[in-house]
Amino acid sequence: MLIPLSWLKEYVDIKIPFKDLAERLSEVGLTVETWHEQDGDIIFDPEVTPNRPDWMSVYGIAREIAAVTNSKLKNQNAKLQFKINKSLKIDIKQNYDLISRMTSVIIKDVKVKQSPEWLQKRIKQIGLRPINNLVDITNYVLWVYGSPLHVFDYDKIRGHQLIVEKSAGGEAFRSLDGIDYHLPNGAIIIKDLGRIVDLPPIKGGQNTAVSTETKTVLLHSVVCNPILSRRASQALGVRSDSSAVSERGVDPNGTVAAVDLALSLVLELAGGQVASEIMDHKTQEFAPWTVEMSHDRLEKILGIKISSREVKDILTRLGLEVAGEYKVTVPTFRDDLHIEEDLIEEVGRIHGYNNFPKTLPAGPVSTAPVAYARDFDLEFRVKSLLKGDGYSEIYTYSLVGERQLVDLGIDPGKTLRVDNPISRDFEYLRPRMIGNLLEAMKLNQANFSDIRLYELGKHYTGPTIGKAKEEYWLSGAQTGEKFYEVKGIIETLLIQFGVPYEIKPDNTSAQGHPGRSAVISSGDKLLGYLGEMHPALLARFGIKGHVSGFTINYDTFTSLVNLNKKYRPISKFPAVVQDVSLIIPEKVLYGDVLEAIWSTSKLIADVQLLDKHEQSTTLRITFQDTTKNLTDREVNELRAKILKKLAELGVKNKD
Amino acid sequence: MQDKLIDIKNEAVAQILAAKDARELEDIRVEYLGKSAGKLTLLIKKLPGLPPEEKAIVGQFANEVKQTIEETLQAQKKAIQKEKEANIAETEKIDVTLPAVFPPEGHLHPITKTLKEVYEVFKFMGYQMITGPEIETDEYNFTRVNMPKDAPSRDAQASFYLDTRNSKIYPGEYLLRTQTSNMQSRALERIRPPFRVFSPGKCFRVDDVDASHGFEFWQFEGILIDKNITVTNLLGTLDFILKSLLPGTEVRFKSGHFGFTEPSIEAMIRCTICGGRGCPYCKNLGWSEILGSGMTHPNVYKAAGIDPRGWTGFAFGMGLSRLALLKNQIDDLRVLTNSDLRILKQF
Structure with a gap:
């Protein structure tokens, strides 16, 4: 979301140059990396982490700036005074599981027209298109407080009733920008007498949209269930500014100030009279909560000495109330602060990690065998050996296409696949690496006559996810009828790493030349295969000439490696x-x-x-x-x- | 007889001294000393027919002749050898600027070479290397590292879900791991603290492919669990690792947000493209984010059945692919999965 610097300055004094401000904000977690100048103002686009919906507003960012630059946050807009003419009614049937708070007001005799210059400028600055004074006001207030607002044409709400429900799935809904949606199951909807009029927090409905003929409006601010908001957004593939805030969790106590500000702007810019009291439908009083933090644990986790005065100062500047050492009262706009560690982070980040000393952990170092251990030294030695044999290492994709499987003679129906591939070329998990290897051979045949490639990577075998297995294999190939050369490479590998082995003829492999292939085993364990590739296979991959290669089950290989050497003296007697x-x-x-x-x-x-x-x-x-x-x-x-x-x-x- | 011997001696010595190479000398040796038909040999064979008093004198003289010929042969052989050696600069000269005959030469992939460096740094710091599955459950990949279902933090990690047909597994339960952090879940479950481990590996995310994004890429994760581990320990560790892997770099820290850590901290390095002056790559900031880390979140310990009050620790993750690019000045992630030997031969 775009934030104009001049707008922030309405709420906080900023005395440092913008670049310094951007660096300081980035350091405390509100990353500011992109900005541009526009008509003497600076517009920036902060990256807001998912835990901080309060940063998705001008006022929220102003509050953070006040905390980090130790300056004063200016008062929120003054409480609005108005006379209520209780002449119009709306019947609201709330469902608090869906919308925990809805604050509404009705205003009559409004004049819908273009917004004044200053408001249009703000709307343009934040990358939106000015529509009319009422819609512009809702966007303006959303930006100030991060509370989503919507304005209905009151006269178009059938039966003057609003019912909050969950969609059943399949309902048709036309949004105020004229797009038709088929709703997923479980989205939050608001109905009037028989029609869906709103899809909060994503979009309002066209059937009750404000137009130039509109005389009476219903304005409300809602706090939607974040999870349902997120699911509906994902299902529809639509994310609006309101839904982006709602997914992360809107401050449940923000609706009143938002409606107050919106109402005052409506009265100022569209005229009219307040035709209802401010109706506040909420599931409960949203009270702040307390979190305890001990100074001892704070210093133990951060590893620094810090005075309790500084700790209190930091927390207070962030808008938290601190009693003793430390009972911290957290306001509702900071729903990310619930445990001691959360508060420790607040102190750490505002104190500034770049002001911390750097130390190394003093604890014990273990050499005991651990679960999931992997011998990288061995792996590197194996690769170095192949390097010496003229083999170059490749890293290829684990995801492959159906075409490759068919070319290899593998049944795609018995191969692991992903439900949401990015394309048909990357749909299946490779059950063998040889397909990728052959494609790599083909890629190089135009430029090289002697090609030697290998990969140490995983085979993913099924046939179903219930029986899925991942194994490391070492597979290589080289051009030419090089059976005995490949055999020498593999035997050297096995001898050097102390793996006992047997090599026997094999004509069972669909990929190997039936008369020039061998199976490698060690006792009753299969180690792999070597030999020339089947000419028909090479033809299917578009490879000219002969290719020889090997494939070794690397997991089995490592389980058999024996690097213990026992010296035997040279015989004193002649052979x-x-x-x-x-x-x-x-x-x-x-x-x-x-x-x-x-x-x-x-x-x-x-x-x-x-x-x-x-x-x-x-x-x-x-x-x-x-x-x-x-x-x-x-x-x-x-x-x-x-x-x-x-x-x-x-x-x-x-x- | 003696005259004949003198003739042979003179003749042989003259021939020997005129000889130019070893082959000629051998021919001369056979001509005079050959076992069956050597001129001297034949004469010596006649000795038994001489009268006894003559036989002794002639016999002795014949031996002297034989000895002289043999010694002259040896001397000439040495002389020829010496002359030959004196001239090899000319006679055996080759053009040393002609192309070399290379032994077959293979190449290690930049990811392997980078991982080797990472491995050495971690080994030095007492970390053990572990690896784990790429086909992973939603639970290990997300839930156990405090990224529950519907958490907005999952949005940045769109997952490939495994087809569950013909199995008893529910759709959505298995995915291709989006981060090596699945090994945090697994290490905490299976390895008794205190421990220091690191885990490199392939990760998968649904993403469009361009110069800096891919649907398959490599990460590594470091995990340390012990007593009394502090943020300053984490910062010191990161500083050491980054400066070891990228000599000469500067390191800065900023607050971050990750489900599995609290507090969460990101490390930045001086932009390797512009050296900090500011360029489009670092958005003119002079710094680029390189690593995410933090103190392990209590919920992560709880998910693994460990008492969060008894242990503290940290975890950090970094792109191994990204590091390989930085270290080799590669400007496109796709180079790492390109098997063209014209690329591979450069490393």
Whole structure:
């Protein structure tokens, strides 16, 4: 809301330059960051926090300025004297759960016309359009006190009755600016005999709006239930100046002063006579309340020494009444002050946080394992390793589109989704990262031939929210037919972090190449997959050429990490190295050959693949006994044992 | 015989001294000393046929010849090597200004690099790192941090709500967390005070995408619960963290409003764009808001079943994405989710 500086000056003396004032107000929580000069005046737009509806008014801001600059708040407008001619009646059926207070008055023989220059200027300054003297007065008073007002054409109110109700939902309502609404359930409405005439605090109705023919008006100020006001505003997608204040909570004792000021302005600018007493329908007397604060606790929380004189001074300047140390009486316009901590904040912010010393907490530091703990050192080491492999890290959106899921062969019906996506492209929570990864590969293929990307992020799996699961995965991809390179990267990762693993062929994945994919496991735990991507999948993502990649369940990985190292001395006895040439049938996997060799004896220290042709495979086997020298006879026996075991697999010795 | 030996010796020595490289020397060695057909070897093989008195003398002389040839070979080898080394500046010269052969080089994302710095600062101050769910209940995300349903403070955090079809969960109950403050609810519930933890992570808000807004972004939250914690402790902590993360910056504080803290305090830093002179980015104020914080609200303790009179503490939250932008002089939030290697390679 826009506030002209000259208007504030009607209520408080401001002696400091505006920029200093803006800084001081910002420091106490009323952020003033935007302003402009207009015809010698300064108009600013403060950011009012939701807890301070009192700052949504000229008088409220003036009160804060008086407190922070230690100057005097000028008196409110003088109590109005007028003669009541009790000739007109209105029958008001209140519902105090909806409107806790309604203060009304009827004025007859008014002249609806243009507002005088000064009033039009104020209305324009605050960014509104002058309409007529009566409507302008309601906006003017709303700005002064933050109390919403509405003016009806009394003669148009059927049956001269106003009934406060909740909408049932679906009712039609045309506002005074000519817009048709279908009301949601639970909005506050005011009806006359059969029609909705007002939708407080959002908008008045066209059917009872003031026009140039209007002779008699009903003026009222209402205090609406903030929650219902907010819900109705949200449901309708409409927020008016009145509803913005009402959602945050209007001062229940503000209606009388607001009606007083409005009435005096009506009599001055539109003439007429007061035709009713001021009718005040309220659920109760709205009394101030008391909050106790101890000086000890104040200093304990703030961490500063402060005199009780200063504490009392600060609270008094804010319009609170203070007795003893400290029994504080809080006026109704400060509904944000109900507990001791609230008052401590008042003292702290006015004293000024920039005047506080800065200290560090002295307490104990814990190294005990905590719930939700995460090992960032490990994460950073993993990422550094991949960096060394030439992989660049990406961060992609968790929300993805249906199209991507379909391209991946994933059923969107079994994927977690949000009810209110910002667009169809960001509707589902990714159950895999590979889709984003492939899109990133595609993005780069025009500019790079060797692309290596990875992400450490979450997979969100369903199929329904009742069974939702979040898991960290580490997924990467690189261009080319690089199965063995990727396998090397992953094995290095697993070996460096002490994770035992097995890699076996896999043709179950819809995303992997059926002949060039492998599953990685550790005991009975699935660790992930690696291999080339399915050519059909790459085609669906518009990727040319081959892509190889990996995906590791990072949570499982971290649960298996073992960084404890145990030193083993180098053997004093020499190792014996032997090469064997084998003919391995097509159906036998190299992994099976390896396993057969390793399982032969504990004296086998290493097996390396030396050479692999179509017909023959040469292996280099290292034998090592750490307790003595191996004799030729022992080695020959071991070799014979190995060859016998291999023969069982159908593997022949070529020599 | 001796004459022949002298001829061979002279011939060999002459050839050796004329040799230009190691290969030539090897050829010469084979020519004279080769095991099967070396000229000297063949002569020596004839020795057993000589009369005994001649055999001894010629044999000794043959050995001397062999030794001379071998020594000359060695000497020449060294001389050639020495000459070669003396000339490598010319003979083995390369153009050192030609392009390098780079090892494969990957890059860490700016968010990771920034988080690493944040992590180190927190670790130094004795904070442990925790992370938690992004699919969160309304209760943990809002209610437990004193932002009840219908609180106007929720307006700034429009939420993505999870589709609840085929489940027993009510619509509106689950959302994508809008703030890392859900970890305040969870830490207070599960971790026994005193504790110091911090929690970085992804947050989601329904928002239009532009240079400074996105529907997915990163935050981190610091939480400290102990006895006798004061506002001055909070200010000192924030001052230390901000100055560690943004060396050379100045820090100011202002009163704020957050549901989960009372009092609530915001920290501002000297505008990193203009250095405080005033620019459109900082609205000519020279300062920009960077962090929200405060003393944990009694209602937050109560929601977690902790006695607010027994413990005091504070919490603060800051945009990790925003910090990554500031530290790398990136002017658009969308850069952080762009996977173009031309961008990634810059970090």
